[in-house]
Amino acid sequence: MPELAGKELRIVGFLCNWCSYGGADTAGVGRFKQPTDLRIIRVPCSGRIDPLFVVKALINGADGVLVSGCHPRDCHYSDGNYYARRRLEMLKQFLPFMGIDGKRFHYTWVSASEGQRWQKVVTDFTRQVHGIGPLHEKKEAAK
Amino acid sequence: MTDKGYLPQDKWEPFIESLSNDFRVYAPCEEDGVITFQVLEKGKKVDLSRPSTSAPKGVMFPQSERLFSFDFKKAPESPDKMAVELDASTNMPETVIIGARPCDAKGFLTYDRVYLEVDPYYRERREKTTVVGFCCNGPFAGCFCTSAGGGLAEKEGSDLFVTEVDNGYFLEAITEKGKKLLGRPMVEDGASHADAASKKQEQASKALQKVIPGDPEPRISREAFESDAFWDEVSAKCLSCGVCTYLCPTCYCFNITDEARLEGGERVRSWDACMFHHFTLEASGHNPRGRKAMRLKQRVGHKFLYYVDKYGTIACSGCGRCIRHCPVSVEISGIVARLTEGAQEDQKAAEARS
Amino acid sequence: MNAQELRKAAKEVLPSVDVVIGQRAGFDPLHAEPCFATKPEDVDDFIASPLCVHNLASYLPSLKGKKVAVVVKGCDSRTVVQFLEEGLIKRENVTVIGVPCSGIISVKKVLERVSHEPIQSISFDNETVTVKTNKREEKIPLLEVAPGKCTTCQYPNPLIFDVLVGQKLEPRGSAEAVYDDIREFETKSLEERKEYWEKTLGRCIRCYACRNACPLCVCQESCIAETRDPHWMSQKDDPKEKMTFHMIHAIHLAGRCTECGECERVCPMDIPLGQLKKKINMGMKELYDYVPGINPEEKPPMYVFKVEEDKIEEHELS
Ligand code: SF4
Ligand code: SF4
Ligand code: SF4
Ligand code: SF4
Ligand code: SF4
Numbered sequence: 001m002p003e004l005a006g007k008e009l010r011i012v013g014f015l016c017n018w019c020s021y022g023g024a025d026t027a028g029v030g031r032f033k034q035p036t037d038l039r040i041i042r043v044p045c046s047g048r049i050d051p052l053f054v055v056k057a058l059i060n061g062a063d064g065v066l067v068s069g070c071h072p073r074d075c076h077y078s079d080g081n082y083y084a085r086r087r088l089e090m091l092k093q094f095l096p097f098m099g100i101d102g103k104r105f106h107y108t109w110v111s112a113s114e115g116q117r118w119q120k121v122v123t124d125f126t127r128q129v130h131g132i133g134p135l136h137e138k139k140e141a142a143k
Numbered sequence: 144m145t146d147k148g149y150l151p152q153d154k155w156e157p158f159i160e161s162l163s164n165d166f167r168v169y170a171p172c173e174e175d176g177v178i179t180f181q182v183l184e185k186g187k188k189v190d191l192s193r194p195s196t197s198a199p200k201g202v203m204f205p206q207s208e209r210l211f212s213f214d215f216k217k218a219p220e221s222p223d224k225m226a227v228e229l230d231a232s233t234n235m236p237e238t239v240i241i242g243a244r245p246c247d248a249k250g251f252l253t254y255d256r257v258y259l260e261v262d263p264y265y266r267e268r269r270e271k272t273t274v275v276g277f278c279c280n281g282p283f284a285g286c287f288c289t290s291a292g293g294g295l296a297e298k299e300g301s302d303l304f305v306t307e308v309d310n311g312y313f314l315e316a317i318t319e320k321g322k323k324l325l326g327r328p329m330v331e332d333g334a335s336h337a338d339a340a341s342k343k344q345e346q347a348s349k350a351l352q353k354v355i356p357g358d359p360e361p362r363i364s365r366e367a368f369e370s371d372a373f374w375d376e377v378s379a380k381c382l383s384c385g386v387c388t389y390l391c392p393t394c395y396c397f398n399i400t401d402e403a404r405l406e407g408g409e410r411v412r413s414w415d416a417c418m419f420h421h422f423t424l425e426a427s428g429h430n431p432r433g434r435k436a437m438r439l440k441q442r443v444g445h446k447f448l449y450y451v452d453k454y455g456t457i458a459c460s461g462c463g464r465c466i467r468h469c470p471v472s473v474e475i476s477g478i479v480a481r482l483t484e485g486a487q488e489d490q491k492a493a494e495a496r497s
Numbered sequence: 498m499n500a501q502e503l504r505k506a507a508k509e510v511l512p513s514v515d516v517v518i519g520q521r522a523g524f525d526p527l528h529a530e531p532c533f534a535t536k537p538e539d540v541d542d543f544i545a546s547p548l549c550v551h552n553l554a555s556y557l558p559s560l561k562g563k564k565v566a567v568v569v570k571g572c573d574s575r576t577v578v579q580f581l582e583e584g585l586i587k588r589e590n591v592t593v594i595g596v597p598c599s600g601i602i603s604v605k606k607v608l609e610r611v612s613h614e615p616i617q618s619i620s621f622d623n624e625t626v627t628v629k630t631n632k633r634e635e636k637i638p639l640l641e642v643a644p645g646k647c648t649t650c651q652y653p654n655p656l657i658f659d660v661l662v663g664q665k666l667e668p669r670g671s672a673e674a675v676y677d678d679i680r681e682f683e684t685k686s687l688e689e690r691k692e693y694w695e696k697t698l699g700r701c702i703r704c705y706a707c708r709n710a711c712p713l714c715v716c717q718e719s720c721i722a723e724t725r726d727p728h729w730m731s732q733k734d735d736p737k738e739k740m741t742f743h744m745i746h747a748i749h750l751a752g753r754c755t756e757c758g759e760c761e762r763v764c765p766m767d768i769p770l771g772q773l774k775k776k777i778n779m780g781m782k783e784l785y786d787y788v789p790g791i792n793p794e795e796k797p798p799m800y801v802f803k804v805e806e807d808k809i810e811e812h813e814l815s
Contacts, residue, residue: 051748052721052729052741059737059744072804082802089809090751090780090799097683097776098744099691106812124814131815176609177700177767193613196765197702206702206734281631283615284525380531380556385704386765402731413732419705420718470706470763471551472523472530 009063009129013040013122014049016080019070022112024122032119035126038066045069046107047080051091058100061136064129067107068121074111081109101132147333148314148325155312158329159183162239166273169202170241171195180240191242194283198247198392198464199240203268204254206389207413210264210399214407228407233264238272239324246288246462248276248300250392256454257395264412273320276301278344282351285463287476289348290355293460296344306340313340354476356485360457363447363479364487374436377478380471381418383435387465387473388416393446393458396422417441439473447479499663500545503568503596506660507540510592514564517594518553519543527604527616531556543568545662547601547621547639552576552757555712558585566592570601572646574655575755575790576712581657582795583753585715595655597666599624600639600647605767607642611635640669645771646758649675656791676779679772694740700766701739707760707770708746713753721745747773752781752798755790784808 015021021042027034043049046069054065067088075081088107096102106125110118150158162168168183173190180199181187211231218224251274258265279286279295288294298304303321306313313336316322324330333340355361367373388394398415402408415422418439423432432438450458459475466474480486507517516533521542523530529548534540553567554576569577577593580586607619607628614630621627624639640648653666682690705722708714721729722742730738746760747770754774761771781787785798785808 052745055741055744055748056729059741079802082804083799085806085809086785086799086802087751089784090777091748092812093780093784094744094748094773094777096687097679097690097773098694098740099687099689101687103815106814108811121814128814174700175697175767176605177765179700179766207732281615283613284527376533379533382706382709382763384706384709384763385702386706386763389702389704390765398732400725400732402733411731411733413734416704419723421723466524468765470710470759472528474524477524 007134009037009126009134010061011037011039011064011066011126011129012057012062013038013066013068014043014046014053015040015067016046016048016069016076017042017044018076019074019112020046020068020110020118023068023110023114023118026113026115027118027122030115032115034119034122037064037126037129038122045075045077045080046084046088047075047077047082049084049088051087054088054091054105058095058104058135063133063135064104064106064125066121066125067105068110068118069107071109071111074109100135103128103132104135145325145332145334146316146322147337148316148330149309149311149333149336150314150330151311154329158327159189159241161328162241162324165237166239167236168239168241169199171199183241189242191277194244194246194286194462194464195242196464196468197390198250198462199243200247200250200254200392200395202238202240203251203265203272204258204395204397204414207411208264210410210412212407212409213403233267235267235271238268239275240272241275243274243276243301244279244462245276245293245295245297245301246286246291246460247392248274249288249293249297249460250300250462252300253393253450253458253460254395273302273324274300275303275305275321275324276317278304278306278347280307280347280350283463283467285466285474285476286351286461287354287463288461289351290353290357290361290476291457291459291461292359295347295350306343308336308339308343311336313337315340355480356483361447361479361483363443363482364484365448367482367487368440368444368448371436373482374440377473378436378439381435381439381473382470383418383420383438384470385414385416385418386468386470387442387475388418389414390464390468392462392464393460417445443475443478443482446475447482500543502662503545503594504540504543506594506662507534507543507566507568508537510566510594510660511537511540514566514592516560516563517566517568518556519568520549520551520553522548525616526619527602527607545596547599547626547643548619550601550604550644550762552712552759554580555710555759557591558712558715561586562590564590564592566594568594568596569655569658570596570598571650571652571654571656572598572755572757574657575652576757577790578657578793579713579753579755579790579797581793582790582797583713583800588793592660593655593658595658595661597654597661597663598650599653599666600643600650600669602626602639602642603644603762606644607637610637610642644758644762645678646756649677651675657793676775679776679779682772695736697768698739698743699736701743701768702766703734703739703742704765706763706765707768710759710763711746711750712757712759713750713755714746716749743770743773746770747777750774751777752785752787753789754778 057065069081169180170183170189171178172181172187178195179197214228216226302318304315396415397412402411424430446458520529521532552573554573611630617629619628626637628635649670651668787798
């Protein structure tokens, strides 16, 4: 896997415990190469993700935020990701209104067995965020 | 050095500009229809045509200020030990406030009694700040300075007092600080304009009738003040927001919080307001002022009773901001008028007659 | 609007409730204020005019347990409907006195029109406002000094009421036009938008009037802006904190905001807060075909889901 050009950016990932965190683990165990910009925070369910988490991260230093949960119909708590989908879609459409590129935020579904899909999601999203560049002045990001 | 100066109209702007070279100058500036006190820079529009939305209190008592910062440092040789570095340095520049209304300037005196002796941060700012007050031409909606021991030409609280006359500005030094500004370039001798200015001031003082009885200040009847029914009634519409307190030139409550990151942070003092539910919320969950009626009672009581007990004068300069900008038109002057001793006696007399 | 008829209706309702909330003249000719009437004499103070800017429905949830009658305009009635959708009030405890409305004033706009000269009187006649100051008299078409919501008002008639006072009116302009301002803002570049909000929200003094006035801000005392545990926001006077707070206020109102305009009206710093909420509502209509405060039987879009969403598509990464 080629290293992405330039400086490492800060990307925060919120992954659900039951699927996507497992998927990331599978990718790790399989030693799939991934960019290193992502910092993962594990949450019980994508339904736990308050848009506040994403907004706070983007305003306070993150260049991108990735959210990943169980595929629809696979939620461990049966409905969490359905609520998440409605909320996160709303957020994705709102960010550009405030002047934050919607491409800095991505939400998707990765199951625990999809190591390879995880690798692709992380790589592609990281590339997408690098394509836009850093969101914060250097000075602030260093804080 | 003289204590009277004059600036012709065309020298006014250059004069303020020249101040900017030596001071940090705050002036009421208009942006999107809102006037607030801002640091004067190129491109800012100074607007003295009406009272600013927020008082200039932030200059002396900022919305939030760093009291000190702290950094946790681990020594590489003994990682179990943590050193804390504190930095409480301050760096407040010499400052001039231009265009304070008489009520704004008088407001600072309310803070002085409380903070000047005991608060080094406030004291440093206060000592480095010169207040240039402006005589009001006429009152605006809600203004009641003349009922609060002040007036449209009240000079107390200003270091230099400006009156618009004879196509220019008459400058009157009230304090030594004010006198210093008179020594600056462009200021002409003002003696020949003094008469016109005092006439103007006299006129201005008469432009606003008293709306609350009491001379010079209103006195609240304790008995009336303690009536719960009264506070329930006047607070029913209140939203418990921070508009009245945050815009007020005499409200001075604060909160202190540690805004920390992993490796350090700051201790911050920020405005707080007795109208907020959180203000008196205790760690146990109990809130001694849990209802908005109690909070409005506190706000009025603090200004017109408790502060008077302590310092001998009220803590309100009658600027009218809390009335003008209250989302639901809570009118403090009306509330106080109903609570004054005179009003109470009148009411009792009326009841006795009927 | 006719004050006599309104007072009559309110007096008829009064014996069966604890309080009737209406509006009466405020401290100056330009302001009306909420009035909590418990006696017939109080009702005599009620006015009905474009000065009645307050959304009185906001007080309903805080008067839980009481029988309350409330005077509402068309837009305010949507707040009542939304409360019912969300179970925040009990229908049987509320008597709605509906008043069709042809527009209200914006205090800020009126003052701007007369260069902030102190107002001596204001009167209304057939949707013309006559304002007298100590220097001049101006006749202004009402809609020129009305808040934005009035110029494109789709619901001049209360959507829910027990008593209706006055004649029903026609909506103004097309439903599409309601969001013209948002579409126009979206022609700006991302940088311009960011700059605009940083500057505008930068004026915020964190007084929280916008939040406290909002009928649908239900957290109130547990708001993320002030809680210390969890410590979501600092108390610093910092643009980042203000941006966070306002984005969250808007997001929490997603599919719930009835565009009553109170947040914007009460802001002493004149920040166009309604824009944020309108933008989100626009999306709610497009994505979930939902408009808040219309049908008490509906559920807000964030309370429900579809296993197969009609309009949400997977986002491709580039
Ligand atoms: S009196 Fe007015 S400004 Fe003050 S808290 Fe109540 S509603 Fe807000
Ligand atoms: S209490 Fe009201 S009138 Fe008095 S100084 Fe404060 S804002 Fe002005
Ligand atoms: S309260 Fe008095 S001093 Fe203050 S702006 Fe009004 S008239 Fe001027
Ligand atoms: S967000 Fe503003 S417009 Fe929407 S319901 Fe609340 S106060 Fe009304
Ligand atoms: S009302 Fe205005 S100033 Fe107050 S918190 Fe809301 S946006 Fe900020």
